[in-house]
Amino acid sequence: MAEISVNIVGSEPVLMPMASRVGDAVRQLLSGKQQRKTIAALANGEAVDLHRELTEDTELTPIQTDSELGLEILRHSTSHIMAQAVRDLFGTDVKVAIGPAIENGFYYDFYREEPFSPEDFEKIEERMAQISSDGLPFTRKTMDRQEAITHFAALGEKYKVELLEELEDEQVSLYQQGDFIDLCRGPHLPDTSWVKDFKLLRVAGAYWRGDEHKDVLQRIYGTVFFDEKSLKKYLNNLEELKKRDHRKLGRELQLFTSRDLIGPGLILWQPKGAQLRRLIEDYWKDEHYKHGYELLYTPHIARQDLWQTSGHLDFYSENMYAPMEIDEVKYQLKPMNCPFHIGIFKTDKRSYREFPIRWAELGTVYRYERAGALHGLMRVRGFTQDDAHIFCREDQLEEEIFHILNLNLHILATFGFSEYDIYLSTRPEKSVGSDDIWEKSTAALKQALEKKGLGYEIDPGEGVFYGPKIDIKIKDQLGRSWQCSTIQVDFNLPQRFDMTYTGTDNSEHRPIMIHRALMGSLERFVGILIEHYAGAFPLWFSPVQARILNITDDQLEYCEKIYNQLRKAGIRVEKDLRNEKLNYKIREAQMMKIPFMLIVGEKEKENGTLTVRLRDGKNLPPMKIVEFVEKVLSESAEGRGL
RNA sequence: GCUCACGUAGCUCAGGUGGUAGAGCGCAUCCUUGGUAAGGAUGAGGUCACCGGUUCAAAUCCGGUCGUGAGCUCCA
Numbered sequence: 001m002a003e004i005s006v007n008i009v010g011s012e013p014v015l016m017p018m019a020s021r022v023g024d025a026v027r028q029l030l031s032g033k034q035q036r037k038t039i040a041a042l043a044n045g046e047a048v049d050l051h052r053e054l055t056e057d058t059e060l061t062p063i064q065t066d067s068e069l070g071l072e073i074l075r076h077s078t079s080h081i082m083a084q085a086v087r088d089l090f091g092t093d094v095k096v097a098i099g100p101a102i103e104n105g106f107y108y109d110f111y112r113e114e115p116f117s118p119e120d121f122e123k124i125e126e127r128m129a130q131i132s133s134d135g136l137p138f139t140r141k142t143m144d145r146q147e148a149i150t151h152f153a154a155l156g157e158k159y160k161v162e163l164l165e166e167l168e169d170e171q172v173s174l175y176q177q178g179d180f181i182d183l184c185r186g187p188h189l190p191d192t193s194w195v196k197d198f199k200l201l202r203v204a205g206a207y208w209r210g211d212e213h214k215d216v217l218q219r220i221y222g223t224v225f226f227d228e229k230s231l232k233k234y235l236n237n238l239e240e241l242k243k244r245d246h247r248k249l250g251r252e253l254q255l256f257t258s259r260d261l262i263g264p265g266l267i268l269w270q271p272k273g274a275q276l277r278r279l280i281e282d283y284w285k286d287e288h289y290k291h292g293y294e295l296l297y298t299p300h301i302a303r304q305d306l307w308q309t310s311g312h313l314d315f316y317s318e319n320m321y322a323p324m325e326i327d328e329v330k331y332q333l334k335p336m337n338c339p340f341h342i343g344i345f346k347t348d349k350r351s352y353r354e355f356p357i358r359w360a361e362l363g364t365v366y367r368y369e370r371a372g373a374l375h376g377l378m379r380v381r382g383f384t385q386d387d388a389h390i391f392c393r394e395d396q397l398e399e400e401i402f403h404i405l406n407l408n409l410h411i412l413a414t415f416g417f418s419e420y421d422i423y424l425s426t427r428p429e430k431s432v433g434s435d436d437i438w439e440k441s442t443a444a445l446k447q448a449l450e451k452k453g454l455g456y457e458i459d460p461g462e463g464v465f466y467g468p469k470i471d472i473k474i475k476d477q478l479g480r481s482w483q484c485s486t487i488q489v490d491f492n493l494p495q496r497f498d499m500t501y502t503g504t505d506n507s508e509h510r511p512i513m514i515h516r517a518l519m520g521s522l523e524r525f526v527g528i529l530i531e532h533y534a535g536a537f538p539l540w541f542s543p544v545q546a547r548i549l550n551i552t553d554d555q556l557e558y559c560e561k562i563y564n565q566l567r568k569a570g571i572r573v574e575k576d577l578r579n580e581k582l583n584y585k586i587r588e589a590q591m592m593k594i595p596f597m598l599i600v601g602e603k604e605k606e607n608g609t610l611t612v613r614l615r616d617g618k619n620l621p622p623m624k625i626v627e628f629v630e631k632v633l634s635e636s637a638e639g640r641g642l
Numbered sequence: 643g644c645u646c647a648c649g650u651a652g653c654u655c656a657g658g659u660g661g662u663a664g665a666g667c668g669c670a671u672c673c674u675u676g677g678u679a680a681g682g683a684u685g686a687g688g689u690c691a692c693c694g695g696u697u698c699a700a701a702u703c704c705g706g707u708c709g710u711g712a713g714c715u716c717c718a
Contacts, residue, residue, distance in 0.1 A: 116646090204713030212643080218646080316718070318716095373715085430718090549677095579675070583680065585679095587678095599678070611677090
């Protein structure tokens with residue numbers, strides 16, 4: 001009998017009979033503990049099941065339960081089990097579409113007339129548990145593509161037929177567990193008994209193949225892990241996310257709201273939210289001034305002609321609010337600030353000596369976002385960009401980009417974001433500008449990134465049509481990524497607006513324009529901050545820094561005195577002098593996540609002090625009012641990076 | 643925009659099968675003046691998102707509109 005040589009990567013090969021299974025090799029080559037963790041393997045680089053027969057000399061890399069790939073296989077297999085359960089329960093009224101593993105779980109798309117209900121979820125989960133305890137093996141078979149089409153056509157599985165018709169391979173693989181057969185590339189778990197710690201999470205509509213002209217399917221999402229602990233951890237994490245949800249905290253902390261009467265995607269900033277925002281804006285303005293920017297203000301609407309010249313009407317009009325007519329002239333709300341800044345540029349004849357010109361504006365723009373895309377502060381229709389435009393010569397580009405990166409990362413770090421992923425997007429297929437300018441600008445962006453010592457990834461062809469760009473995605477406390485910053489070179493608008501400057505040679509040249517935003521949108525950035533800090537903001541931008549809590553009415557006068565003194569010193573302080581017990585007042589202040597609670601009773605009144613309770617429940621020893629002022633001011637300044 | 647779900651006092655929510663509404667928190671008044679996460683009593687708040695239909699009768703059933711949520715899609 002023929003033999004083949006099999007080894008686990010990094011160890012000695014052994015000879016095994018031809019057509020031994022991967023699982024046999026694993027049992028022979030791995031220790032008990034390693035064996036039990038192994039659910040599949042890479043055989044000469046191809047991911048295969050443990051049941052797969054080996055027909056040539058093979059190097060195996062085990063895929064184990066503690067790897068990403070292992071989880072992916074678990075999730076994929078679980079989606080099959082869910083499909084089987086759904087089919088068992090609802091019969092052929094249900095058509096199966098696709099069911100991949102995704103980040104943190106899996107889904108399966110079904111076509112069914114009736115919507116799935118929460119009660120259905122319970123039934124499906126019960127049935128899945130049954131399938132799991134049956135320990136059905138996942139078996140793979142290959143089939144001629146035409147044969148597979150006939151097979152699925154006979155079952156009325158039109159989505160599978162459609163998939164098969166588009167496949168290029170003449171042999172396709174099918175996986176079966178119990179009586180459920182699905183078209184699938186695999187690999188899968190050895191059997192269904194591995195799938196114990198799962199949960200179905202939600203159902204949502206999804207189009208067949210993501211195309212809104214095609215059938216609407218019901219997508220059931222779920223998650224699964226190899227052990228109960230990990231599942232619980234994940235579910236707890238979901239709970240934590242809910243607790244941090246900026247919409248919930250925004251309401252509780254009285255930061256912002258939106259009302260039906262105002263309109264969807266339009267935010268009302270309540271006093272505390274407005275205070276928070278003002279602190280962010282003031283800091284932003286100060287930093288920009290220090291870094292050589294000048295600040296601009298521009299209007300919210302402009303004549304339609306402006307948007308014609310800028311090209312927004314041609315490229316962006318579906319995102320713009322409809323025109324309004326004033327004195328027989330059409331005006332439109334601005335979706336971007338750039339044309340206004342160009343308008344200011346063109347008020348004078350510019351010289352190369354003025355460059356770089358750095359203009360910044362907290363400009364509020366309005367964009368039509370599809371109703372289904374709106375989400376709290378994260379996706380709105382009216383928002384304020386922390387926008388800036390830099391006009392410079394080509395030879396200044398790299399230095400300007402470097403300058404922007406410095407300011408950018410400095411500001412993000414001050415807000416507590418020091419982990420990020422950076423992407424450099426290069427020329428797309430449809431674009432304006434010469435090869436030469438694209439090359440030079442892309443090189444300038446790269447060099448600036450490298451000079452700053454920043455790692456980055458290249459997104460080939462993902463640049464905007466008018467120039468290359470750098471995007472920075474920050475990571476929050478929960479490890480989620482948010483794209484906030486963007487730095488974009490623009491060869492288009494300077495030309496459209498015929499912007500020029502006089503160079504050293506006394507002739508006219510075209511300036512380079514850079515658009516950039518650091519926080520992106522104030523609204524969204526505040527949303528991210530709320531979730532990042534779970535509403536417990538650092539002292540320097542806490543809308544309320546301290547709240548005075550008296551113990552009895554005997555300290556009312558003294559409390560007023562403290563309040564006035566702190567307020568004059570520039571401390572954001574509130575007083576809670578209601579006739580309530582201390583416990584009650586502490587609870588409320590705690591829930592408002594106020595950094596300092598100032599407790600004032602007879603002792604403090606007599607000594608001219610106050611007792612500070614911190615957000616974490618600890619107390620500081622009693623201190624004089626001036627000491628507290630000093631403490632808050634110095635800690636705030638430090639937090640603000642002063 | 644599409645699919646599904648939801649829309650009851652300022653907030654969080656109860657209100658089988660239709661008979662004009664309830665709780666807790668908050669708010670007001672009173673009692674209580676109490677040192678580190680909810681003291682007590684009384685009271686005021688709702689044309690049950692809006693419009694229309696079915697019915698003797700609708701928060702409850704049906705249709706539409708608006709809004710919210712989860713996804714899909716979109717996001718130079």
